[in-house]
Amino acid sequence: MQAIAHNPLSLLIVQLVVIIGLSRLIGRGARWLGQPQVIAEVLAGILLGPSMLGWLAPGVMGALFPADSMPVLRMLSQVGPILFMFLIGLELDPRVLRGQGRISLFISHTSILVPFALGALAALVLHPRLSEPSVPFFSFVLFMGAAMSVTAFAVLARILSEHGLLRSKVGMLALTCAAVDDVTAWCLLAFVVSLVRASDLLHAGYTTLFALLYVGFMLGLVRPFLERLGARVANKEGLTQNVVALTLMMLLASAWATERIGIHAIFGAFLFGLIIPKEGGLAEALAEKLEDVVVVLLLPVFFASSGLRTQVGLLEGASDWAMCWLILLVACVGKFGGTTLAARLTGMRWREAGALGVLMNTRGLIELIVLNIGLDLGVISSKLFTMLVIMALVTAFMTSPLLRWMYPPEEVARDRVPLVPFSPPAAQATFTVLMCVSHGQTGAGMATLGRALTGAPGESFQFHALHLVPPAERASDHLRREQEGGGGDALAPLVERASGLGLQVRPLSFVSAEPALDICRTAEAKQADLILLGWHKPLFSRTMLGGTVHEVMQAADPGVAVLVDRGLENVHRVLVPFIGSPDDRAALVLARRLMRSSGAEVTVLEVRAPGPEQALGRSRAVVHELFSEESGRVHFKVVAHDSPEEAALEEARRGYDLVVVGVGGEWGLEDSFFGLHRERLIGDAPTSLLVVRHSLRTTTQPAGDMHGAATVLPSTS
Numbered sequence: 277m278q279a280i281a282h283n284p285l286s287l288l289i290v291q292l293v294v295i296i297g298l299s300r301l302i303g304r305g306a307r308w309l310g311q312p313q314v315i316a317e318v319l320a321g322i323l324l325g326p327s328m329l330g331w332l333a334p335g336v337m338g339a340l341f342p343a344d345s346m347p348v349l350r351m352l353s354q355v356g357p358i359l360f361m362f363l364i365g366l367e368l369d370p371r372v373l374r375g376q377g378r379i380s381l382f383i384s385h386t387s388i389l390v391p392f393a394l395g396a397l398a399a400l401v402l403h404p405r406l407s408e409p410s411v412p413f414f415s416f417v418l419f420m421g422a423a424m425s426v427t428a429f430a431v432l433a434r435i436l437s438e439h440g441l442l443r444s445k446v447g448m449l450a451l452t453c454a455a456v457d458d459v460t461a462w463c464l465l466a467f468v469v470s471l472v473r474a475s476d477l478l479h480a481g482y483t484t485l486f487a488l489l490y491v492g493f494m495l496g497l498v499r500p501f502l503e504r505l506g507a508r509v510a511n512k513e514g515l516t517q518n519v520v521a522l523t524l525m526m527l528l529a530s531a532w533a534t535e536r537i538g539i540h541a542i543f544g545a546f547l548f549g550l551i552i553p554k555e556g557g558l559a560e561a562l563a564e565k566l567e568d569v570v571v572v573l574l575l576p577v578f579f580a581s582s583g584l585r586t587q588v589g590l591l592e593g594a595s596d597w598a599m600c601w602l603i604l605l606v607a608c609v610g611k612f613g614g615t616t617l618a619a620r621l622t623g624m625r626w627r628e629a630g631a632l633g634v635l636m637n638t639r640g641l642i643e644l645i646v647l648n649i650g651l652d653l654g655v656i657s658s659k660l661f662t663m664l665v666i667m668a669l670v671t672a673f674m675t676s677p678l679l680r681w682m683y684p685p686e687e688v689a690r691d692r693v694p695l696v697p698f699s700p701p702a703a704q705a706t707f708t709v710l711m712c713v714s715h716g717q718t719g720a721g722m723a724t725l726g727r728a729l730t731g732a733p734g735e736s737f738q739f740h741a742l743h744l745v746p747p748a749e750r751a752s753d754h755l756r757r758e759q760e761g762g763g764g765d766a767l768a769p770l771v772e773r774a775s776g777l778g779l780q781v782r783p784l785s786f787v788s789a790e791p792a793l794d795i796c797r798t799a800e801a802k803q804a805d806l807i808l809l810g811w812h813k814p815l816f817s818r819t820m821l822g823g824t825v826h827e828v829m830q831a832a833d834p835g836v837a838v839l840v841d842r843g844l845e846n847v848h849r850v851l852v853p854f855i856g857s858p859d860d861r862a863a864l865v866l867a868r869r870l871m872r873s874s875g876a877e878v879t880v881l882e883v884r885a886p887g888p889e890q891a892l893g894r895s896r897a898v899v900h901e902l903f904s905e906e907s908g909r910v911h912f913k914v915v916a917h918d919s920p921e922e923a924a925l926e927e928a929r930r931g932y933d934l935v936v937v938g939v940g941g942e943w944g945l946e947d948s949f950f951g952l953h954r955e956r957l958i959g960d961a962p963t964s965l966l967v968v969r970h971s972l973r974t975t976t977q978p979a980g981d982m983h984g985a986a987t988v989l990p991s992t993s
Contacts, residue, residue: 287345288352292577294340298324299576314431314640315672317576321583322665331589341584353581354541356574357645358531361542363567364429364458364642365549366559380449383618384456387636388425390614391607392464395424398606406599406660418468419655423647423664424610425464427457428640428672435638435675439683446628446683450635453615458642462546465646466539472653473538483538490533491547498526499551506558515561523562540649575641582644582665585651590659600663607667611637631683638675643668708738710804711770711781712795714824718810719770721841721964725808725934727777728847728874729866739774739781740802742795743767744788792827804834806866811840811958811967829939829969835862840958840965844934850878851932853924859938862970867936871909879911881927883920921957928961936966 302323303316323329330337341349399413399420407416432454441447470483505522509515527548534544552559591597616633620626647664650656656664709729711722719741730737743766767783774781788794799807809825829836852867854860870876917923921944928935935957939945943957945967958965 284345284348287342288348291340291345291349291580292573295320295324295576295580296573299579311673311676313571314428315669317579318583318640318644318665318669318672320576321579321581322586322588323583324580325583325586327583327586327588346584349577350581352574353578356570356578357542357648358545359527359566359570360575360641361546361645362527362549363563363570365546366552366554366563367429379622380452381456382622383449383615383632384453384460386618387427387453387611387615388457388460391424391610392421394606394610395421398424398603401602402599402660406657406663408654408657411655412472415468415472415655418464418471419650422461422464422468423643423650424607425457425461426639426642426646427454427461427611427636428638428642429454429458431640431642431672432635432638435635435679439676439679441683446631446635449619450632453632453636457636459550462543465649466543468655469539469649469653470537472655479538486537487534487539487543490537490544494530494547494551498530498548499553502551502558503553506553506555509558509561515558515565520562520565542645542649578648579644582648585648585658586662586665587658588662588666590662596659596663600666603663604667604670607639607671608637611671627683631679634675634678634682637671639668640672706736706738707806708740708802708804709806709808710740710742710795710799710802711808711810712742712744712828713766713770713810714743715766715810717769718839718841719767720773721844722808722810722839723770723773723777723779723781724844725839725847725966726774726781727779728870728876729806730779730873738802739779740798740804741767741770741774741781741783742798743783743785744791744794745785746788746791792824792831795824795828796832799832799834807832807834807836809836809838811838833972835866835971836969837866838967840961840967842962842964844964847874847876847933849932849934850876851881851924851928851935852878853881853883853920853927853935853937853943855883855920855940855942857938857940857942858970859940859968861938863936863938863966863968866966866968870934870936875909876933877909877911879913879927879932881924882912882914883917883923884914886916886918924957925960928963932963934964934966935961936968939967939969 299313299317299320302320303313306313306316306319324337324341326337329340396417399417402420403411403413403416432450435441436447436450439447441450466487467484470487471480473483505519509519527545530544530548531541532544534547535541549559552562591600612633614633615636616629619629619632624632644665647656647661647668651658651661707730709726711726713719713722726739767785771781771783784798786794795807795809798804807828809828811825825838847870850867850870852860852863854864864880867876867878867880871878913927915923915927920942924935924937924943937943937945937957945957958967
């Protein structure tokens with residue numbers, strides 16, 4: 277180790293490599309367990325500290341983190357929270373608070389007052405046992421109350437996004453309450469810091485007065501300047517290095533001013549980020565410039581510094597651990613209990629109120645920043661600091677599993693907030709289609725097909741357009757994607773074509789780490805009769821019906837259809853290759869719907885093996901059963917061919933608009949992860965293709981049912 281770190285600079289480089297590498301390594305395990313990255317970074321810091329590395333290999337820890345290197349590492353670690361609080365201010369958009377009304381204010385204020393009061397009561401027990409005699413009791417009480425009131429806004433936003441809750445009623449309310457909580461808690465903490473740093477009440481009053489004057493200066497003079505700057509920098513290209521330099525200088529000046537006033541540098545950074553206009557792209561562009569450096573490099577250093585100050589070995593005996601569990605109990609009862617009861621009093625269901633309480637009980641990075649401030653000021657001892665760090669870790673770790681139990685994915689799918697109001701007639705039978713769009717180029721063809729599937733007399737219809745966004749590395753990306761709503765550019769071609777065709781569509785978009793499961797859950801929540809998937813060439817699968825398509829075909833209850841769009845503009849001539857499988861019969865049902873709704877002309881192509889014609893009547897019986905009322909627009913062909921897919925391709929070249937075919941090995945179409953077939957019907961068909969899988973629902977419906985796309989017809993053999 278001495279050879280590697282022969283001077284302070286080389287030692288600092290080695291420390292950074294170890295800290296970042298271990299954080300990312302543990303982060304992979306945390307993601308696998310469904311935990312946010314912040315959990316891994318806190319654990320990495322504790323593992324490198326005296327609680328683990330110092331206990332197992334004190335010589336290694338002494339060489340890697342010698343005492344004379346800690347001032348440099350600790351000073352560098354303070355830069356991370358300053359820039360991170362600036363990013364938090366950027367992400368706190370005041371528009372999120374609009375329209376939430378008195379309910380969110382009541383819940384958020386209750387979720388602050390109850391844990392604050394319980395924390396203050398706990399201070400009566402903790403102060404004589406875990407605090408230095410020189411610490412004023414009033415300052416200790418205020419700090420414990422503020423520490424119990426904090427909610428980790430950034431961690432909460434990531435959890436909401438990964439659970440698909442940001443566009444739900446519970447998620448939007450949690451985000452609003454967390455924003456109010458954070459602003460209020462930081463104001464309380466600023467007052468506590470000013471009180472602790474001041475030598476008497478007179479100086480505390482001066483500090484508070486100067487802080488209020490500084491806030492007025494930032495809102496009255498700096499904010500209008502930033503608004504004009506944001507109007508000039510309307511996009512990323514306009515964010516030049518000079519603008520970034522000016523912004524960073526103003527950020528550091530704001531942090532210096534609040535530190536000089538006597539509160540803390542992070543308050544100036546937070547306030548500066550908060551007043552930057554969220555319109556015009558300035559906030560988003562700044563977040564993209566800074567976030568990776570802050571999250572990947574500087575925050576792990578802060579966590580490592582916190583871990584080096586966390587000494588689990590200080591907790592000796594049952595009494596210390598009893599105090600630790602008391603702190604955890606007070607934290608959970610105050611935040612979870614206060615939020616849940618307040619939400620229930622506003623009329624929310626117990627399940628929704630409990631989910632909101634679980635979310636508001638989330639702590640993490642923000643809590644650690646508060647605790648480090650308290651330790652630096654001498655308000656809390658090293659032993660109490662360790663107990664509070666354990667509390668922050670446990671409450672952050674328990675959020676995701678408790679949320680899954682309290683608010684399962686089925687509830688999430690039901691309660692997502694629609695983006696466009698739509699109320700179909702209740703007196704008529706409704707045919708519901710869930711159109712899932714991954715890439716924008718498939719949307720227009722899906723809208724054309726959707727229009728062709730509707731219009732039958734005596735029936736209403738309902739279309740949902742779903743776009744799932746993969747999880748992003750950056751927390752700001754989660755918020756930006758969810759606030760954009762509607763799927764952004766991916767759903768634009770579908771919505772535009774549907775509007776031109778007079779087709780009403782409800783767009784829905786959210787972040788999903790499990791797209792196939794979320795498609796199935798959304799289809800169940802919307803009571804869809806048909807799931808329509810837009811096909812695109814898979815990147816890593818050898819089979820064309822692999823990946824998410826395969827998983828949906830395996831798990832979805834309603835019928836599934838995959839559209840291979842090759843410029844579908846109208847549906848006048850439809851070809852249905854037929855052998856007799858349940859999926860072939862489901863394809864015939866969809867063809868019948870196209871005929872009845874759009875007047876399409878349907879050709880049924882029965883392919884049989886060369887030889888006696890004993891199977892000739894099977895498809896004729898099915899066609900007669902399905903198309904008895906429209907026999908004049910149905911053409912029936914029988915061909916003998918060794919290769920069904922080749923026969924279908926030869927007929928498809930005769931000028932059809934759409935080929936509707938059941939999935940199955942006989943057509944060279946298999947819904948599997950790894951396939952060996954070329955799937956020529958998808959690759960070589962000259963026209964658009966609709967690959968159909970029959971419904972897995974157990975209830976059978978008559979052949980003439982208008983929801984035939986989800987019907988399993990009995991065999992006619």
